[in-house]
Amino acid sequence: MAQAQGTQRPETAPDPALALRGISVRFGGLTALDDVSLQVPEGGTVGIIGPNGAGKTTLFNVICGFVRPDAGTISWEGRELRPRPHRLVRLGIARTLQGIGLFPGLTVLENVMAGAGDRKKIGFGSSLIALPRSDRAERELRGTAMARLDEFKIAEYAGRKPDDLPYPVRKKVALARALVAQPRLLLLDEPAGGLGSDDIEELAALIRSLPRRRGGGATVMLVEHHMDLVMEVCQQVVVLDFGRVIATGTPEQIKDDPAVAEAYLGSAATEGDQPRDGAADGGPA
Ligand SMILES: Nc1ncnc2c1ncn2[C@@H]1O[C@H](COP(=O)(O)OP(=O)(O)OP(=O)(O)O)[C@@H](O)[C@H]1O
Numbered sequence: 079m080a081q082a083q084g085t086q087r088p089e090t091a092p093d094p095a096l097a098l099r100g101i102s103v104r105f106g107g108l109t110a111l112d113d114v115s116l117q118v119p120e121g122g123t124v125g126i127i128g129p130n131g132a133g134k135t136t137l138f139n140v141i142c143g144f145v146r147p148d149a150g151t152i153s154w155e156g157r158e159l160r161p162r163p164h165r166l167v168r169l170g171i172a173r174t175l176q177g178i179g180l181f182p183g184l185t186v187l188e189n190v191m192a193g194a195g196d197r198k199k200i201g202f203g204s205s206l207i208a209l210p211r212s213d214r215a216e217r218e219l220r221g222t223a224m225a226r227l228d229e230f231k232i233a234e235y236a237g238r239k240p241d242d243l244p245y246p247v248r249k250k251v252a253l254a255r256a257l258v259a260q261p262r263l264l265l266l267d268e269p270a271g272g273l274g275s276d277d278i279e280e281l282a283a284l285i286r287s288l289p290r291r292r293g294g295g296a297t298v299m300l301v302e303h304h305m306d307l308v309m310e311v312c313q314q315v316v317v318l319d320f321g322r323v324i325a326t327g328t329p330e331q332i333k334d335d336p337a338v339a340e341a342y343l344g345s346a347a348t349e350g351d352q353p354r355d356g357a358a359d360g361g362p363a
Contacts, residue, residue, distance in 0.1 A: 093156060094295045096141070096263060101150035103321075110136040111147070112321040118263075118314075121289040123298040125308040125329075128318035129341065134301040135176065137318070138265050142166055142173055154263070156308040166354040167195035172261035173297055174252045176268045180240040184261075186251050191216075193255035206331035219258075226254035248275045253284070257296075264288060264296040270304040278307055285311045309333070317341065 082108060094117035103111040111133045118124045128132050139145040141152065143161030152159040154169065166172065171191065180189045227233040230250040240248050249269065256264060266285070270278045285307075289295040302308050308331040317325040317332060319341040325332055332338055 089319060093120075094118055094153075095122075095155060096159075096299075097153045098141075099153075101137070101140055101147045101152070103133075103140060103145055103147050111140070111318075114150070114318070114321070114323055116316050116323065116326065118297055118299060120273060120297055121295055122314060123285060123289065123300060123312045125312035125315040126299060126301045126318065127303075127305070127308055127315060127326075127332075131320075132318040133321040134318055135267060135327050136297070136321075137316050138267055140171060141265060142171065164195070167193075167259045167261075170260075170262035171265070172256040172259060172263070173265040174256045174267055174269055176271065178240075178248050180248060180255070182239060182241050184239075185237050186232070186240060186243070187220070187223055187227065189251055190226055190258050191219050191256045193258040194219050194222075195259065195354050223254070225312060226258055227251075230254050243353075245272050246274070249273060249277070257291075260291075260294045261296050262294065264298050266298065266300045266302070268302055269300070270302055270307050278304065282307055282310050294354050 089147070096118040097116075099115050101111050101114040102109065104143070114133070114137065115122070126137060128134055134284060136145060140147050141159075141161060143163050152161070154171070159169070161169070181192065184192065224233060224236065227236055230253065232247055232250050232254070235243055235247060235251070240251055243251070249272070253266075253269065256266075269285075270281055273281065283300060285300065288298050298311075300308060312329060315325075315327065315329055315332040316323055317335075317338050324341055325335045327335065327337045
């Protein structure tokens with residue numbers, strides 16, 4: 079195979095941005111992930127679906143370093159990834175949480191600024207010593223955070239505390255926070271949970287735009303029970319059941335896979351959101 083010089087890539091399939099190989103996680107006697115391997119191409123949007131308890135959130139926790147796998151390796155942008163939660167921003171990785179997870183004591187703007195982690199000092203501590211450089215960094219970050227709020231049409235809430243706000247607005251704040259540091263990998267954990275159809279449409283448009291964002295696109299992993307959203311925005315879908323990958327394919331392939339139908343989708347799945355055990359979708363925590 080001819081390999082181009084310099085920074086050019088070969089013309090064969092590009093290396094995946096993220097690759098998980100043989101990931102297993104056990105919590106005591108329970109196997110939450112069992113030899114899970116998957117790949118996420120750069121600029122792609124990959125859905126992770128499966129019934130309640132299938133291991134989806136655990137998978138995100140492994141990628142973010144909140145859970146150490148008992149076996150397996152992760153590579154990110156061609157290097158082995160040994161994730162630590164406090165280093166995620168520097169690694170270009172961000173995540174939204176199922177239960178929103180905003181800081182109740184901070185304003186909306188401060189919550190979004192906090193998404194920059196330690197990449198830029200956000201001033202709560204640094205302002206005490208009032209170094210000009212930290213002032214500048216904070217002003218810059220404040221501007222970036224306001225731009226995200228503007229983009230999501232929630233700038234009017236910048237000075238409010240999140241607990242006072244409608245649920246869809248809080249969801250947008252959480253997304254703005256995840257995007258403030260311009261991540262190259264964005265993990266979305268049930269972003270549509272608790273949203274109505276108009277908000278989900280808006281969310282779908284946003285997710286579709288993520289790989290092409292100005293200033294740097296993001297590769298996306300989406301955990302979601304709303305099948306319509308997954309089928310609309312993902313190029314690849316990975317199906318977990320009892321911690322194992324039972325299918326991987328395009329949305330069309332997944333829809334027609336009998337193993338998936340048996341494990342999770344069932345006849346009701348195309349209508350939206352019916353996990354195997356009948357539990358309601360993950361709405362507001
Ligand atoms: N910290 C933990 N300690 C013990 N068991 C855990 C822990 N975290 C998850 N589990 C268990 O691991 C399994 C996978 O859970 P996980 O939350 O990853 O599933 P999920 O697919 O995200 O489910 P849901 O769709 O309900 O969010 C479940 O049986 C869960 O009870």
